[in-house]
Amino acid sequence: LFSVLGVRAELGRFFVSEEGEGTRGAAVAILGYSFWRGKFAADSGVLGRAVSIGDVTYLVVGVAPEGFTGVDLEPIDLFLPVSAASDQGGPQGWTESYGSTWLRIIARLRDNATDEVAVAQATATVRATNERSGLPQVILANSVLLAPLSAARGTERQLEVKVSIALGVVSLAVLLSACANVAFILLAKGVERRREVAVRLALGANRARLAGQMMVEALALSVAGGLGALAVLHWSGGFLRAILLPDVAWNSSAVDARAIVATMSLVVVTTVVTGLAGAVRFSRSDVVTSLRHGDRGISQPRSVVRRGLLVAQASFAMLAVASAALFVESLRNVQAIETGIDLRRVVVARVEVSGLTSGESNALYELVAQKVAGLPRVEHSALIMRSVPLVHAYGIAVRVPGLETPPRIAGSGPYYSATTPEFLATLGTKLISGRNLSMGDLRFASRVALINETMSKRRWAGANPIGSCLLMGSDSTCTEVIGVVQDVIKFRLFGEPEPQMAYLPLTHPFVKAKPVEALLVRTSGRASETVPQLRRSIAALLPTQSRLTVESYEETVEPQVRPWRLGATVLTYFGFAALLICTIGLYGLMNYLVMQRRHEFGVRRALGAGTWGIASIVLHEGLLVVGIGVLAGGLVAVGASRFISSLLYGVSPVDGGVMALSA
Numbered sequence: 001l002f003s004v005l006g007v008r009a010e011l012g013r014f015f016v017s018e019e020g021e022g023t024r025g026a027a028v029a030i031l032g033y034s035f036w037r038g039k040f041a042a043d044s045g046v047l048g049r050a051v052s053i054g055d056v057t058y059l060v061v062g063v064a065p066e067g068f069t070g071v072d073l074e075p076i077d078l079f080l081p082v083s084a085a086s087d088q089g090g091p092q093g094w095t096e097s098y099g100s101t102w103l104r105i106i107a108r109l110r111d112n113a114t115d116e117v118a119v120a121q122a123t124a125t126v127r128a129t130n131e132r133s134g135l136p137q138v139i140l141a142n143s144v145l146l147a148p149l150s151a152a153r154g155t156e157r158q159l160e161v162k163v164s165i166a167l168g169v170v171s172l173a174v175l176l177s178a179c180a181n182v183a184f185i186l187l188a189k190g191v192e193r194r195r196e197v198a199v200r201l202a203l204g205a206n207r208a209r210l211a212g213q214m215m216v217e218a219l220a221l222s223v224a225g226g227l228g229a230l231a232v233l234h235w236s237g238g239f240l241r242a243i244l245l246p247d248v249a250w251n252s253s254a255v256d257a258r259a260i261v262a263t264m265s266l267v268v269v270t271t272v273v274t275g276l277a278g279a280v281r282f283s284r285s286d287v288v289t290s291l292r293h294g295d296r297g298i299s300q301p302r303s304v305v306r307r308g309l310l311v312a313q314a315s316f317a318m319l320a321v322a323s324a325a326l327f328v329e330s331l332r333n334v335q336a337i338e339t340g341i342d343l344r345r346v347v348v349a350r351v352e353v354s355g356l357t358s359g360e361s362n363a364l365y366e367l368v369a370q371k372v373a374g375l376p377r378v379e380h381s382a383l384i385m386r387s388v389p390l391v392h393a394y395g396i397a398v399r400v401p402g403l404e405t406p407p408r409i410a411g412s413g414p415y416y417s418a419t420t421p422e423f424l425a426t427l428g429t430k431l432i433s434g435r436n437l438s439m440g441d442l443r444f445a446s447r448v449a450l451i452n453e454t455m456s457k458r459r460w461a462g463a464n465p466i467g468s469c470l471l472m473g474s475d476s477t478c479t480e481v482i483g484v485v486q487d488v489i490k491f492r493l494f495g496e497p498e499p500q501m502a503y504l505p506l507t508h509p510f511v512k513a514k515p516v517e518a519l520l521v522r523t524s525g526r527a528s529e530t531v532p533q534l535r536r537s538i539a540a541l542l543p544t545q546s547r548l549t550v551e552s553y554e555e556t557v558e559p560q561v562r563p564w565r566l567g568a569t570v571l572t573y574f575g576f577a578a579l580l581i582c583t584i585g586l587y588g589l590m591n592y593l594v595m596q597r598r599h600e601f602g603v604r605r606a607l608g609a610g611t612w613g614i615a616s617i618v619l620h621e622g623l624l625v626v627g628i629g630v631l632a633g634g635l636v637a638v639g640a641s642r643f644i645s646s647l648l649y650g651v652s653p654v655d656g657g658v659m660a661l662s663a
Contacts, residue, residue: 001070001079004108011036012047012062019081026081029058033066035077051078056354058084071106119146162647163563167570170323174578177316179270180309181585182222219268226267230260307625313585314629317578319636324571326648326655331564333650340488341389342428343553347521347531348391349538352547358515365516368538372521375537377530380522382423383506387415388518389427389488390556398455398502399471401478406458414455414500415490416472418511423503424485426522434466434483437505445507450483455500470502472510479504493560494649527552564649582626590622 002014010033019026029051031040040046050057058080069076082103109118122144197210349372351364365383372381386394398414399405421437423429432453441448449470456465469478479502490499504511523530535550542548594601601614638654645653 001106002064004106005068005070006108007065007068010063010065011044012060014062015079015081019083027056027058027084028061028081030062030064030079031060032076032078033064033068034075036063039077053078053080056084071104115146119144163567166323166644166647167567167574170320170571170574173316173319174574174581175266177313177578177581177585179266180312180316181581181588182225182270215272222267222270223264226263230263233259310582310585310625311629311632313578313582314626315633315636317575317582318630318633320571320578321575322633323644324568324575326644326651326653327564327567327571329651329655330647330649331561331568334493334561334564337493338487339493339557340427340429340486341553342522343557345523345525345527346427346553347523347527347534348388348549348551348553348556349519349521349534350391350517350549351519351538351542353543354545358513361515364541365519368541369519371537371541372519372534375530375533377524377533378521379524380422380426382420382426382520383516384417384419384423384518384520385506385511385514385516387417387490387501390491390553391518393490393499396473396502398459398473398500400459401469401471403459412454412497412499414502416502416504418504418506418508418514420506423520426520427488428522429488430486432484432486433464434481436483437503441505442507445509445512446505447477447479447508448482448505449479449508450485450503451481452485452487452499452501452503454487454498455502456484458500472502472504475510477509479508479510493557526554528554563647567647582629586622586626590618593621594618 002009009030012030014030015028019028031046031051036042036046040049046060046063049060051060052058058078064076064079070079107118107122109115126144200210201207349368351361351368353361353364356364369381369383372378393413393415394417396414396416398416417423419437420442421439424431424436434450437448437450440446449472451459451465451470459465460468465481465484468481470481471477472479485503487498488501490496506516521527521530521534531550531552535548538550539546539548601609604614
């Protein structure tokens with residue numbers, strides 16, 4: 001991995017090829033940089049020291065460089081050779097098995113290699129290996145696809161990157177809106193000082209020096225604001241990172257050279273553009289007219305620049321609000337996906353104790369289940385082996401005598417689990433037809449099974465499967481179908497085929513002597529609030545060298561929901577900020593225009609105009625400018641629809657209701 005990614009050790013060395021060979025490999029480890037600094041105080045003498053994981057001791061041979069987390073972005077404390085998988089809860093004999101789908105392979109192309117040749121060679125190698133495996137024909141035809149390394153991080157990470165880019169674009173729009181507001185204020189301030197400028201010019205002051213003075217004043221104000229923004233980012237950056245992207249291993253400050261250059265560049269550009277606009281106005285101003293009228297507020301020609309700035313603010317606000325509304329709707333749609341599990345109320349607990357036989361491990365799980373069942377906030381619990389929802393899935397060949405086996409769909413199984421009668425009640429899964437597993441099935445090791453809706457539809461094509469015979473794997477004895485249940489999510493909320501599932505009693509002869517792999521727990525309230533109590537109660541029953549994982553299903557699927565939650569949360573704040581900025585800008589423009597036209601309005605009142613008549617003139621001016629801005633923002637949003645459509649779920653980027661609500 002390290003040589004493929006082209007990284008060098010901070011201390012010591014990386015693994016050598018001999019240390020990854022065989023079923024056990026060498027007991028060596030490489031420390032993650034942050035773990036080395038935090039746990040070992042960056043001690044350079046850490047090489048050769050022993051670290052224990054469970055009941056296995058590893059020798060430290062190196063330290064990874066700062067910021068290196070492998071393919072993923074999550075922080076890593078320790079790197080072990082892949083050959084250590086069997087020692088750390090992985091399947092035994094995986095080096096001789098063709099079913100190790102938990103493994104990922106990445107490769108580095110030679111400098112002179114072409115994509116086409118690399119794909120052809122890799123595909124030929126994979127197919128040749130598959131032919132020796134005895135795998136189904138559909139797998140034998142698998143091909144290798146060449147993709148960037150970022151694809152190995154999974155679709156959630158790729159989506160998070162796209163959402164981050166969208167957030168950057170919207171944040172830039174809000175920033176430009178704020179810059180437009182500042183520019184307008186500076187221009188208005190310059191107009192208010194026209195009498196002062198006229199007096200200076202009348203006394204012989206140089207126009208260029210006056211323009212330069214105003215630019216320096218504006219630059220000082222802008223630089224102070226930019227430095228203040230960087231200070232706020234420095235103090236709040238870590239907090240925002242922890243809230244928005246908690247799983248990412250951040251190894252640098254939020255305020256780096258790029259942030260400083262980008263912020264100060266925008267400050268300087270805004271100041272220069274605004275200053276030049278003021279300088280041009282001063283160079284064209286008439287001293288006599290300015291001295292004569294001062295700031296009495298004579299009627300002025302319409303300012304295209306000022307109205308243009310407000311139109312830009314309104315369009316940016318429309319873009320931010322529309323983006324927020326689209327992401328909020330997407331988040332609602334994602335949260336409404338039917339998973340077959342009450343995600344907010346279910347916890348999965350897994351125990352790993354090295355050295356136990358299957359019988360000893362199952363007895364420990366039984367003890368844990370009894371302890372958990374007596375806790376106050378626990379409603380139901382179920383033991384499960386083989387396939388565990390959102391954790392892993394075990395495939396199996398399934399045959400129905402007298403029925404043709406349907407074509408295999410990659411990723412759709414069939415898969416199977418063995419569990420206890422409380423399984424459906426624990427997950428909140430619906431029984432569609434037939435009956436549930438019973439304690440009698442468990443006690444007498446009955447050859448019965450529940451199947452899910454997808455298996456029922458694909459195998460029986462609408463016919464009633466209750467009472468039918470299933471032949472599981474190499475088992476030649478029938479297992480009777482006693483019920484059909486709702487589909488339950490396998491790994492992902494979306495983007496994967498519906499799996500075919502069969503659920504057997506925990507004592508079914510087909511799974512005899514297999515180890516229990518998890519305890520599912522249903523709580524009376526939100527599962528995440530019960531996790532600490534469950535962890536303490538279970539840990540008290542375990543041997544010292546044990547590993548315990550207790551996690552709510554809501555937390556398990558959070559990375560899949562996070563892109564939309566991130567977009568909805570941040571864009572909503574941006575939308576409110578853009579609206580506030582636009583409101584302030586509109587107020588400033590209206591106030592400025594009223595001040596400029598107060599002499600005109602005074603004349604109108606003298607000639608009999610009413611209050612509403614004067615107010616309608618001001619309202620018409622404001623609504624016209626805002627209306628143009630909203631229309632422009634809507635057109636921009638429609639134009640960008642093809643770029644953001646892949647970031648949304650269940651809603652069109654040009655949804656009429658969302659656009660109307662945003663406007």
